[in-house]
Amino acid sequence: MARLRNYFLTGFIVCAPLAITAWITWSFMQWTDSWVKPYIPTQFLPDSYLPFAIPGFGLIVALMIITMIGFLTANFIGRTIVKWGETVLGRMPLVRTVYTALKQIFETVLADRSSSFKTAGLMEYPRKGVWAIVLIATTAKGEVAKVLSDQGEEMLAVFMPPTPNPTSGFLMFVPKEDVRILKMSIEQALKLVVSSGLVTGDEKTAPMTQAEAERVIEEHERREAAE
Known part of the structure; x- marks a missing residue:
């Protein structure tokens, strides 16, 4: 019985991270698709031509758009547009505070390793x-x-x-x-x-086992008593 229990726990330790990772990935793909797909013209949706939906298509489109925005922002015209947009947001009291805080957080999290x-x-x-x-x-x-x-x-x-x-x-x-x-x-x-x-x-x-924990506590109590 103990061996079966160990087998189950070993299998659970192996399967649980994989299952949770797959569930989080699938949920994120569905969430992204639900936000992006409604804005994609029907003629560009594979779902319109195929008898089944392609999961993750909205995520792929979102990644392409974000990459394109990053490319455009890297040149002079893009930087000028971004600077103008930040100037407009900077004149809005509440929006300015939220935008500045979020920008600093993302810059910190996604900063270069250096x-x-x-x-x-x-x-x-x-x-x-x-x-x-x-x-x-x-x-x-x-x-x-x-x-x-x-x-x-x-x-x-x-x-x-x-x-x-x-x-x-x-x-x-x-x-x-x-x-x-x-x-x-x-x-x-x-x-x-x-x-x-x-x-x-x-x-x-x-x-730590129970015996080891008790030994550590006893040693700690002896040191305190000696002091």
Whole structure:
């Protein structure tokens, strides 16, 4: 019975990510098709000539349009049009705030690797002796660097992602000496955060057993009693 249970869990671990990925991909394709296809003339829709619908056709058209817009924006005329459009949006109070915030978010997320997180590290938080994973963004610049210049040390801007959702977190400016640089990549550091420490790079670590947990707690209590 235990062997069957292990077989089931192994199969579930293999199938679940594949099924969820396929479902998300299919749902995204259908959602894109429902938005794009109504605006495509009937004579250009394969559905009009075939006895079945082609899933993802709307997504392909959307990708082509976005790529074409990017191509046009890269030249002088396109940049002029975009600049004029941003000027118009900049005169609308509420729209200006939303557009500027969204633009900054997308520029940050889709930025070139040279300007995105490149290094992971460890920093003592929330108290001495407790270490947390941080992503190092850059050195402190601008007004922040001027205000912190009295620290006498180079300050780093670090982002601390929480477990298991690394999309939120804390931005902190800390002395460079307080951060220990890790050799692991950003992807490996995020895997470590999302998995609650169970996945270290390409290696998987088994969860701590009850006996090991009790031993750690006992050692901690002994240290506190000795202090």
